[in-house]
Amino acid sequence: MALELHPLAQFKIEPLIPIHIGGLDLSYTNSALFMTIAVVLITSLLVFGTRRNALVPGRWQSIAEMSYEFVADMVETNAGHGAEPYFPFVFTLFMFVLFSNLLGLIPYSYTVTSQIIVTFALAAAVFIGVTIIGIAKHGAHFLRLFVPEGVPIILLLLLVPIELLSYFIRPFTLSIRLFANMLAGHTMLAIFGGFAASVGLLAILPVALDVAIFALEVLVAALQAYVFAILTCLYLRDALHLH
Amino acid sequence: MSEERPPDELAQLGRRLDQARSRRGEAPVAGDDNAGQQQALGIGFRIGIEFVVAIGVATALGWAIDRVLGTRPFAMIVLFFLGVAAGMLSVYRAITGRGAAVGLRPPPRDLGRDAERKD
Numbered sequence: 001m002a003l004e005l006h007p008l009a010q011f012k013i014e015p016l017i018p019i020h021i022g023g024l025d026l027s028y029t030n031s032a033l034f035m036t037i038a039v040v041l042i043t044s045l046l047v048f049g050t051r052r053n054a055l056v057p058g059r060w061q062s063i064a065e066m067s068y069e070f071v072a073d074m075v076e077t078n079a080g081h082g083a084e085p086y087f088p089f090v091f092t093l094f095m096f097v098l099f100s101n102l103l104g105l106i107p108y109s110y111t112v113t114s115q116i117i118v119t120f121a122l123a124a125a126v127f128i129g130v131t132i133i134g135i136a137k138h139g140a141h142f143l144r145l146f147v148p149e150g151v152p153i154i155l156l157l158l159l160v161p162i163e164l165l166s167y168f169i170r171p172f173t174l175s176i177r178l179f180a181n182m183l184a185g186h187t188m189l190a191i192f193g194g195f196a197a198s199v200g201l202l203a204i205l206p207v208a209l210d211v212a213i214f215a216l217e218v219l220v221a222a223l224q225a226y227v228f229a230i231l232t233c234l235y236l237r238d239a240l241h242l243h
Numbered sequence: 244m245s246e247e248r249p250p251d252e253l254a255q256l257g258r259r260l261d262q263a264r265s266r267r268g269e270a271p272v273a274g275d276d277n278a279g280q281q282q283a284l285g286i287g288f289r290i291g292i293e294f295v296v297a298i299g300v301a302t303a304l305g306w307a308i309d310r311v312l313g314t315r316p317f318a319m320i321v322l323f324f325l326g327v328a329a330g331m332l333s334v335y336r337a338i339t340g341r342g343a344a345v346g347l348r349p350p351p352r353d354l355g356r357d358a359e360r361k362d
Contacts, residue, residue: 066264165301165322166329173296173333180292220288222265227289 078233094229101221123175134239301326
Protein backbone atom coordinates (compact mmCIF):
# COMPACT_ATOMS: atom_id res chain seq x y z
CA MET A 1 0.00 0.00 0.00
CA ALA A 2 1.40 3.32 -1.00
CA LEU A 3 2.29 5.64 1.82
CA GLU A 4 -0.26 8.26 0.76
CA LEU A 5 -2.98 5.65 1.10
CA HIS A 6 -2.03 4.66 4.61
CA PRO A 7 -5.06 5.31 6.83
CA LEU A 8 -2.97 7.13 9.41
CA ALA A 9 -0.98 9.28 6.98
CA GLN A 10 -3.71 11.94 7.20
CA PHE A 11 -2.80 12.70 10.81
CA LYS A 12 0.83 13.55 10.07
CA ILE A 13 1.88 16.99 11.21
CA GLU A 14 3.94 18.78 8.62
CA PRO A 15 5.71 22.07 9.22
CA LEU A 16 4.66 24.63 6.64
CA ILE A 17 6.80 27.53 7.84
CA PRO A 18 9.75 26.25 9.89
CA ILE A 19 10.41 28.45 12.93
CA HIS A 20 13.11 27.48 15.41
CA ILE A 21 13.72 29.73 18.39
CA GLY A 22 16.29 28.78 20.99
CA GLY A 23 16.06 25.03 20.39
CA LEU A 24 12.27 25.09 20.39
CA ASP A 25 10.42 23.95 17.30
CA LEU A 26 7.72 26.57 16.88
CA SER A 27 7.04 25.81 13.24
CA TYR A 28 3.75 26.84 11.73
CA THR A 29 2.27 23.46 10.86
CA ASN A 30 -0.72 22.20 8.87
CA SER A 31 -2.44 21.72 12.23
CA ALA A 32 -1.83 25.34 13.18
CA LEU A 33 -3.05 26.40 9.73
CA PHE A 34 -6.42 24.72 10.22
CA MET A 35 -6.76 26.14 13.71
CA THR A 36 -6.20 29.56 12.16
CA ILE A 37 -8.79 28.84 9.47
CA ALA A 38 -11.31 27.75 12.11
CA VAL A 39 -10.76 30.90 14.17
CA VAL A 40 -10.95 33.16 11.11
CA LEU A 41 -14.17 31.47 9.91
CA ILE A 42 -15.83 31.73 13.33
CA THR A 43 -14.81 35.36 13.71
CA SER A 44 -16.02 36.33 10.27
CA LEU A 45 -19.28 34.45 10.72
CA LEU A 46 -20.01 36.31 13.93
CA VAL A 47 -18.65 39.71 12.90
CA PHE A 48 -20.12 39.86 9.39
CA GLY A 49 -23.22 37.93 10.38
CA THR A 50 -24.20 40.50 12.96
CA ARG A 51 -22.94 43.58 11.13
CA ARG A 52 -26.30 44.61 9.70
CA ASN A 53 -28.31 43.67 12.79
CA ALA A 54 -31.56 43.46 10.88
CA LEU A 55 -34.76 42.89 12.83
CA VAL A 56 -35.60 40.10 10.41
CA PRO A 57 -32.28 38.31 10.22
CA GLY A 58 -30.77 37.18 6.98
CA ARG A 59 -29.19 33.80 6.43
CA TRP A 60 -25.83 34.55 8.06
CA GLN A 61 -27.29 36.57 10.88
CA SER A 62 -29.62 33.67 11.64
CA ILE A 63 -26.73 31.24 11.85
CA ALA A 64 -24.80 33.56 14.15
CA GLU A 65 -27.82 34.21 16.37
CA MET A 66 -28.84 30.57 16.46
CA SER A 67 -25.44 29.38 17.62
CA TYR A 68 -25.35 32.14 20.23
CA GLU A 69 -28.79 31.25 21.57
CA PHE A 70 -28.06 27.54 21.48
CA VAL A 71 -24.98 27.90 23.68
CA ALA A 72 -26.59 30.54 25.90
CA ASP A 73 -29.47 28.17 26.55
CA MET A 74 -27.07 25.31 27.21
CA VAL A 75 -25.11 27.34 29.76
CA GLU A 76 -28.27 28.55 31.48
CA THR A 77 -29.89 25.14 31.81
CA ASN A 78 -26.79 23.12 32.65
CA ALA A 79 -24.49 25.40 34.59
CA GLY A 80 -27.21 27.13 36.58
CA HIS A 81 -27.41 30.68 37.86
CA GLY A 82 -24.19 32.61 38.21
CA ALA A 83 -22.63 30.93 35.22
CA GLU A 84 -23.30 33.81 32.84
CA PRO A 85 -19.75 35.25 33.17
CA TYR A 86 -18.40 32.00 31.75
CA PHE A 87 -20.64 31.98 28.69
CA PRO A 88 -17.97 33.50 26.39
CA PHE A 89 -15.56 30.73 27.31
CA VAL A 90 -18.08 27.94 26.67
CA PHE A 91 -19.19 29.60 23.43
CA THR A 92 -15.60 29.89 22.22
CA LEU A 93 -14.91 26.26 23.11
CA PHE A 94 -18.05 25.03 21.39
CA MET A 95 -17.49 27.00 18.20
CA PHE A 96 -13.81 26.07 18.00
CA VAL A 97 -14.44 22.35 18.47
CA LEU A 98 -17.43 22.38 16.13
CA PHE A 99 -15.60 24.21 13.36
CA SER A 100 -12.44 22.11 13.77
CA ASN A 101 -14.49 18.93 13.56
CA LEU A 102 -16.49 20.06 10.55
CA LEU A 103 -13.49 21.53 8.73
CA GLY A 104 -11.73 18.21 9.16
CA LEU A 105 -14.46 16.53 7.13
CA ILE A 106 -13.57 18.51 4.02
CA PRO A 107 -11.34 16.33 1.83
CA TYR A 108 -7.63 17.26 1.92
CA SER A 109 -8.10 19.28 5.08
CA TYR A 110 -6.59 18.50 8.46
CA THR A 111 -8.54 17.47 11.55
CA VAL A 112 -7.13 19.49 14.41
CA THR A 113 -9.21 17.67 17.01
CA SER A 114 -7.77 14.30 16.02
CA GLN A 115 -4.60 15.26 17.89
CA ILE A 116 -4.74 14.28 21.56
CA ILE A 117 -2.49 17.18 22.52
CA VAL A 118 -4.99 19.69 21.12
CA THR A 119 -8.00 18.17 22.86
CA PHE A 120 -6.02 17.64 26.04
CA ALA A 121 -4.94 21.27 26.08
CA LEU A 122 -8.59 22.32 25.79
CA ALA A 123 -9.70 19.85 28.47
CA ALA A 124 -6.87 20.83 30.80
CA ALA A 125 -7.83 24.49 30.42
CA VAL A 126 -11.40 23.59 31.40
CA PHE A 127 -10.27 21.43 34.31
CA ILE A 128 -7.78 23.90 35.76
CA GLY A 129 -10.15 26.81 35.23
CA VAL A 130 -13.06 25.05 36.92
CA THR A 131 -10.90 23.98 39.86
CA ILE A 132 -9.63 27.54 40.33
CA ILE A 133 -13.18 28.91 40.15
CA GLY A 134 -14.31 26.37 42.73
CA ILE A 135 -11.51 27.15 45.14
CA ALA A 136 -11.86 30.90 44.65
CA LYS A 137 -15.58 30.74 45.31
CA HIS A 138 -15.63 28.30 48.21
CA GLY A 139 -12.11 28.18 49.60
CA ALA A 140 -11.31 25.08 51.65
CA HIS A 141 -15.01 24.29 51.60
CA PHE A 142 -14.43 23.14 48.01
CA LEU A 143 -12.86 19.93 49.36
CA ARG A 144 -16.29 18.93 50.65
CA LEU A 145 -16.98 17.99 47.05
CA PHE A 146 -15.02 14.81 47.66
CA VAL A 147 -16.77 13.80 50.88
CA PRO A 148 -20.18 12.20 50.33
CA GLU A 149 -22.79 13.15 52.90
CA GLY A 150 -24.05 10.79 55.56
CA VAL A 151 -21.49 8.06 55.08
CA PRO A 152 -19.77 6.17 57.94
CA ILE A 153 -16.15 7.16 58.55
CA ILE A 154 -14.83 3.73 57.60
CA LEU A 155 -16.52 3.85 54.21
CA LEU A 156 -15.04 7.30 53.63
CA LEU A 157 -11.61 5.69 53.46
CA LEU A 158 -12.82 3.94 50.34
CA LEU A 159 -15.14 6.57 48.91
CA VAL A 160 -12.90 9.62 49.09
CA PRO A 161 -10.21 8.07 46.88
CA ILE A 162 -12.88 7.03 44.39
CA GLU A 163 -14.33 10.54 44.33
CA LEU A 164 -10.87 12.06 43.98
CA LEU A 165 -10.10 9.68 41.14
CA SER A 166 -13.33 10.42 39.32
CA TYR A 167 -12.56 14.13 39.66
CA PHE A 168 -9.03 13.94 38.34
CA ILE A 169 -10.04 11.66 35.49
CA ARG A 170 -12.23 14.41 34.01
CA PRO A 171 -9.62 16.06 31.78
CA PHE A 172 -8.69 12.64 30.41
CA THR A 173 -12.23 11.51 29.61
CA LEU A 174 -13.02 14.92 28.16
CA SER A 175 -10.01 14.92 25.84
CA ILE A 176 -9.87 11.24 24.94
CA ARG A 177 -13.57 11.16 24.04
CA LEU A 178 -13.22 13.89 21.44
CA PHE A 179 -9.85 12.73 20.12
CA ALA A 180 -10.83 9.05 19.88
CA ASN A 181 -14.06 9.80 18.05
CA MET A 182 -12.30 11.97 15.51
CA LEU A 183 -9.37 9.61 15.06
CA ALA A 184 -11.57 6.53 14.67
CA GLY A 185 -13.96 8.17 12.24
CA HIS A 186 -11.30 9.56 9.95
CA THR A 187 -9.28 6.34 10.04
CA MET A 188 -12.39 4.38 9.07
CA LEU A 189 -13.07 6.73 6.16
CA ALA A 190 -9.49 6.36 4.98
CA ILE A 191 -9.51 2.56 5.29
CA PHE A 192 -12.61 2.19 3.13
CA GLY A 193 -11.13 4.74 0.75
CA GLY A 194 -8.07 2.50 0.56
CA PHE A 195 -10.24 -0.51 -0.26
CA ALA A 196 -11.86 1.40 -3.06
CA ALA A 197 -8.47 2.12 -4.60
CA SER A 198 -7.48 -1.54 -4.70
CA VAL A 199 -10.55 -3.50 -5.82
CA GLY A 200 -11.28 -2.05 -9.25
CA LEU A 201 -14.91 -2.10 -10.33
CA LEU A 202 -16.12 -3.35 -6.97
CA ALA A 203 -15.04 0.02 -5.58
CA ILE A 204 -18.69 1.07 -5.62
CA LEU A 205 -19.26 -0.84 -2.38
CA PRO A 206 -16.60 0.77 -0.18
CA VAL A 207 -17.41 4.15 -1.68
CA ALA A 208 -21.08 3.71 -0.81
CA LEU A 209 -20.05 2.74 2.70
CA ASP A 210 -17.80 5.78 2.89
CA VAL A 211 -20.72 8.03 1.99
CA ALA A 212 -22.76 6.50 4.80
CA ILE A 213 -19.89 6.81 7.28
CA PHE A 214 -19.40 10.39 6.20
CA ALA A 215 -22.98 11.19 7.15
CA LEU A 216 -22.37 9.57 10.53
CA GLU A 217 -19.20 11.60 10.91
CA VAL A 218 -21.09 14.85 10.37
CA LEU A 219 -23.36 13.83 13.23
CA VAL A 220 -20.40 12.84 15.40
CA ALA A 221 -18.61 16.12 14.65
CA ALA A 222 -21.58 18.17 15.86
CA LEU A 223 -22.39 15.87 18.75
CA GLN A 224 -18.87 15.79 20.11
CA ALA A 225 -18.69 19.58 20.10
CA TYR A 226 -22.02 19.58 21.95
CA VAL A 227 -20.83 16.97 24.47
CA PHE A 228 -17.59 18.86 25.08
CA ALA A 229 -19.46 22.09 25.75
CA ILE A 230 -22.17 20.50 27.88
CA LEU A 231 -19.64 18.71 30.08
CA THR A 232 -17.81 21.99 30.55
CA CYS A 233 -21.12 23.43 31.74
CA LEU A 234 -21.70 20.52 34.14
CA TYR A 235 -18.21 20.85 35.60
CA LEU A 236 -18.84 24.57 36.03
CA ARG A 237 -22.07 23.83 37.85
CA ASP A 238 -20.16 21.60 40.25
CA ALA A 239 -17.68 24.32 41.02
CA LEU A 240 -20.27 27.10 41.31
CA HIS A 241 -22.89 25.27 43.33
CA LEU A 242 -21.38 22.92 45.85
CA HIS A 243 -24.57 21.14 46.61
CA MET B 244 -36.61 12.55 11.69
CA SER B 245 -38.66 11.30 8.75
CA GLU B 246 -42.05 10.78 10.34
CA GLU B 247 -45.37 11.32 8.59
CA ARG B 248 -46.19 14.72 7.22
CA PRO B 249 -46.91 17.23 10.01
CA PRO B 250 -50.53 18.36 9.89
CA ASP B 251 -50.21 22.13 10.05
CA GLU B 252 -47.96 24.67 8.46
CA LEU B 253 -46.22 25.62 11.67
CA ALA B 254 -45.12 22.07 12.42
CA GLN B 255 -43.87 21.79 8.88
CA LEU B 256 -41.87 24.97 9.30
CA GLY B 257 -40.46 23.56 12.53
CA ARG B 258 -39.43 20.44 10.74
CA ARG B 259 -37.74 22.40 7.98
CA LEU B 260 -35.92 24.47 10.59
CA ASP B 261 -34.75 21.28 12.25
CA GLN B 262 -33.49 19.96 8.98
CA ALA B 263 -31.67 23.20 8.29
CA ARG B 264 -30.12 23.06 11.73
CA SER B 265 -28.93 19.51 11.40
CA ARG B 266 -27.62 20.37 7.93
CA ARG B 267 -25.28 22.89 9.40
CA GLY B 268 -24.40 20.48 12.15
CA GLU B 269 -26.13 21.99 15.10
CA ALA B 270 -28.30 20.15 17.53
CA PRO B 271 -31.87 21.41 17.61
CA VAL B 272 -32.43 23.93 20.36
CA ALA B 273 -34.06 22.76 23.55
CA GLY B 274 -37.81 22.61 23.39
CA ASP B 275 -37.89 21.07 19.95
CA ASP B 276 -39.62 17.76 19.46
CA ASN B 277 -36.46 15.74 19.13
CA ALA B 278 -34.56 17.49 21.90
CA GLY B 279 -34.99 14.42 24.08
CA GLN B 280 -33.56 12.22 21.39
CA GLN B 281 -30.61 14.56 21.00
CA GLN B 282 -30.11 14.49 24.74
CA ALA B 283 -30.08 10.70 24.78
CA LEU B 284 -27.58 10.63 21.92
CA GLY B 285 -25.39 13.06 23.80
CA ILE B 286 -25.40 10.92 26.92
CA GLY B 287 -24.81 7.75 24.93
CA PHE B 288 -21.78 9.17 23.20
CA ARG B 289 -20.54 10.45 26.54
CA ILE B 290 -20.62 7.36 28.69
CA GLY B 291 -19.30 5.07 25.98
CA ILE B 292 -15.77 6.08 26.76
CA GLU B 293 -16.11 7.10 30.39
CA PHE B 294 -15.66 3.61 31.84
CA VAL B 295 -12.69 2.62 29.69
CA VAL B 296 -10.79 5.83 30.30
CA ALA B 297 -11.36 5.71 34.06
CA ILE B 298 -9.81 2.24 34.27
CA GLY B 299 -6.99 3.10 31.89
CA VAL B 300 -5.98 6.31 33.63
CA ALA B 301 -6.22 4.79 37.09
CA THR B 302 -4.12 1.79 36.10
CA ALA B 303 -1.51 4.00 34.45
CA LEU B 304 -1.40 6.12 37.58
CA GLY B 305 -0.88 3.02 39.70
CA TRP B 306 1.90 1.88 37.41
CA ALA B 307 3.61 5.26 37.76
CA ILE B 308 3.27 5.19 41.56
CA ASP B 309 4.76 1.68 41.59
CA ARG B 310 7.70 2.87 39.54
CA VAL B 311 8.41 5.76 41.86
CA LEU B 312 7.87 3.92 45.15
CA GLY B 313 9.10 0.50 44.02
CA THR B 314 5.96 -1.21 45.30
CA ARG B 315 5.19 -3.13 42.16
CA PRO B 316 2.52 -4.39 41.64
CA PHE B 317 0.37 -3.32 44.58
CA ALA B 318 -0.48 0.29 43.74
CA MET B 319 -1.40 -0.75 40.22
CA ILE B 320 -3.76 -3.47 41.45
CA VAL B 321 -5.40 -1.22 44.03
CA LEU B 322 -5.80 1.66 41.57
CA PHE B 323 -7.17 -0.68 38.91
CA PHE B 324 -10.08 -1.56 41.16
CA LEU B 325 -10.52 2.06 42.22
CA GLY B 326 -10.63 2.92 38.52
CA VAL B 327 -13.34 0.34 37.92
CA ALA B 328 -15.31 1.83 40.80
CA ALA B 329 -14.83 5.38 39.56
CA GLY B 330 -15.81 4.38 36.02
CA MET B 331 -18.95 2.61 37.26
CA LEU B 332 -19.80 5.61 39.38
CA SER B 333 -19.53 8.10 36.55
CA VAL B 334 -21.56 5.91 34.19
CA TYR B 335 -24.17 5.46 36.91
CA ARG B 336 -24.30 9.19 37.51
CA ALA B 337 -24.59 9.98 33.84
CA ILE B 338 -27.53 7.66 33.27
CA THR B 339 -29.39 8.50 36.45
CA GLY B 340 -29.31 12.17 35.57
CA ARG B 341 -26.85 13.35 38.16
CA GLY B 342 -24.71 14.78 35.41
CA ALA B 343 -21.02 14.68 35.99
CA ALA B 344 -21.38 15.73 39.59
CA VAL B 345 -18.84 14.46 42.03
CA GLY B 346 -20.33 13.53 45.37
CA LEU B 347 -23.27 11.26 46.15
CA ARG B 348 -25.92 13.88 46.56
CA PRO B 349 -29.25 14.33 44.86
CA PRO B 350 -29.13 16.83 42.02
CA PRO B 351 -29.78 20.42 43.13
CA ARG B 352 -33.27 21.65 42.34
CA ASP B 353 -32.86 25.40 42.26
CA LEU B 354 -30.67 25.62 39.17
CA GLY B 355 -31.71 26.64 35.67
CA ARG B 356 -35.34 26.39 34.74
CA ASP B 357 -35.19 22.78 33.59
CA ALA B 358 -31.90 21.48 34.84
CA GLU B 359 -33.55 18.19 35.79
CA ARG B 360 -34.69 17.38 32.30
CA LYS B 361 -31.40 18.43 30.79
CA ASP B 362 -29.26 16.27 32.95
